[in-house]
Amino acid sequence: MDKIEKELAKLSAKERVWVKEILEKILRKDVRGVEVKKLKARKDIFRIRKGSIRIIYRDNNGAISILAIERRNDNTYAKFG
Numbered sequence: 747m748d749k750i751e752k753e754l755a756k757l758s759a760k761e762r763v764w765v766k767e768i769l770e771k772i773l774r775k776d777v778r779g780v781e782v783k784k785l786k787a788r789k790d791i792f793r794i795r796k797g798s799i800r801i802i803y804r805d806n807n808g809a810i811s812i813l814a815i816e817r818r819n820d821n822t823y824a825k826f827g
Contacts, residue, residue, distance in 0.1 A: 749814075750812055750814075750815055753814070753815040753816050754815060756817075757799070757815075761796075761797075761799055764796050764797075764799070765796070765799065765801065765815055768780055768794055768796060768801055769801070769812065772794070772801070772803055772810055772812075773810060775808075775810075777794070780794050780796070781794060781795050781796075782794050783795075785802075785823065785826055788826060790804050790805055790806055791803070791804050791813065791826055792804075792805060793823075795818075798817045798818050799815070799816070799817060799818075800814070800815070800816055800817070800818050800822055801814070801815050802814040802815075802822075802823075802826060813826070
């Protein structure tokens with residue numbers, strides 16, 4: 747089980763539905779209707795917020811990599827700065 751699957755397993759069923767919908771939007775490159783922000787000091791890493799859940803991903807010239815799916819805490823963004 748990889749890191750993303752472990753994080754998904756920690757979420758409620760309702761949260762997993764939200765996350766899967768958002769992941770599909772990211773992969774389709776159609777993120778209208780979700781709150782996307784570029785992380786400070788990084789040109790290629792973005793976060794999407796849905797309640798306390800954060801989806802952090804890298805867009806490397808169109809190649810999308812999901813870096814983290816987790817609940818917001820004090821260390822959520824530290825590893826990406």
